[in-house]
Amino acid sequence: MVNDMIKVMQAHASVRNFTTEKIPEEILKVMIEAGRAASTWKNFQSYSIINVHTVETKDKIFELQPQKSIKNASNFLVFVGDLNRAEKATKLHTDQFYPEGTENLLISSVDASLAAQNTLLAAESLGYGGVFVGLIRDQAAELSALLNLPDYTYPLFGLALGIPARQNAVKPRLPYEAVVFDERYQEQTSQVIQDYDQMQADFAGERRLTSTWSERIAAQFGAPSQTVTLANLQDKGLMS
Numbered sequence: 498m499v500n501d502m503i504k505v506m507q508a509h510a511s512v513r514n515f516t517t518e519k520i521p522e523e524i525l526k527v528m529i530e531a532g533r534a535a536s537t538w539k540n541f542q543s544y545s546i547i548n549v550h551t552v553e554t555k556d557k558i559f560e561l562q563p564q565k566s567i568k569n570a571s572n573f574l575v576f577v578g579d580l581n582r583a584e585k586a587t588k589l590h591t592d593q594f595y596p597e598g599t600e601n602l603l604i605s606s607v608d609a610s611l612a613a614q615n616t617l618l619a620a621e622s623l624g625y626g627g628v629f630v631g632l633i634r635d636q637a638a639e640l641s642a643l644l645n646l647p648d649y650t651y652p653l654f655g656l657a658l659g660i661p662a663r664q665n666a667v668k669p670r671l672p673y674e675a676v677v678f679d680e681r682y683q684e685q686t687s688q689v690i691q692d693y694d695q696m697q698a699d700f701a702g703e704r705r706l707t708s709t710w711s712e713r714i715a716a717q718f719g720a721p722s723q724t725v726t727l728a729n730l731q732d733k734g735l736m737s
């Protein structure tokens with residue numbers, strides 16, 4: 498059974514090329530409010546959203562992280578994990594405040610991600626498009642300074658939104674059985690990986706990618722991760 502909502506979800510493909518047309522302000526607000534309706538840990542709403550829409554600020558972010566979707570977007574929403582309001586709430590009741598650590602990071606990151614995905618879905622349901630830009634974390638400190646991010650906050654990812662200039666094809670996911678298990682976890686063989694490499698290569702077709710899916714994973718996880726994110730979290734009082 499497929500309804501209109503599921504059709505929108507199934508049609509998702511990231512959009513990186515936008516027309517110069519702007520998303521009307523009141524429509525953007527509807528989309529973000531739909532995003533903010535997402536579930537959130539204990540209703541803490543541990544995130545903030547910076548709506549970047551001026552050419553000047555978009556260009557400054559593009560200089561830090563040169564992805565054209567940032568420059569060309571109607572709006573570049575920066576999703577910020579945020580325990581700054583939590584500090585103020587906590588201090589109403591106690592002088593103790595412990596924002597550091599992995600669990601708190603998960604709370605704010607998951608909250609922000611659910612709101613962001615809901616926002617993108619709302620945009621897509623109205624015919625707009627967008628793409629997440631997580632690589633802004635490579636310039637976390639510079640971006641935090643640009644956006645005036647205070648203590649206990651950190652940039653998680655951006656969401657470039659606009660009117661699609663080109664619609665990409667829906668990217669095939671891993672087979673259902675390789676991801677969704679019945680009752681117990683089922684470790685996968687490397688054959689599953691190689692089969693998906695082939696599926697991705699077939700999907701890419703003529704615009705053949707320079708690397709396979711598993712090679713891109715190896716590039717990420719076969720080397721130590723960047724240290725910028727941790728340094729920024731430490732600077733903001735969220736990791737010790």
Ligand SMILES: Cc1cc2nc3c(=O)[nH]c(=O)nc-3n(C[C@H](O)[C@H](O)[C@H](O)COP(=O)(O)O)c2cc1C
Pocket residue numbers: 509510511512513564628629630631632633654665667668
């Ligand atoms: C947290 C997150 C960060 C992402 N960062 C980037 C990015 O920096 N640049 C980019 O072009 N795409 C980025 N993407 C988009 C993914 O590459 C894309 O969702 C994935 O390849 C699947 O393609 P699809 O969205 O078209 O189905 C990001 C996606 C997520 C969820």
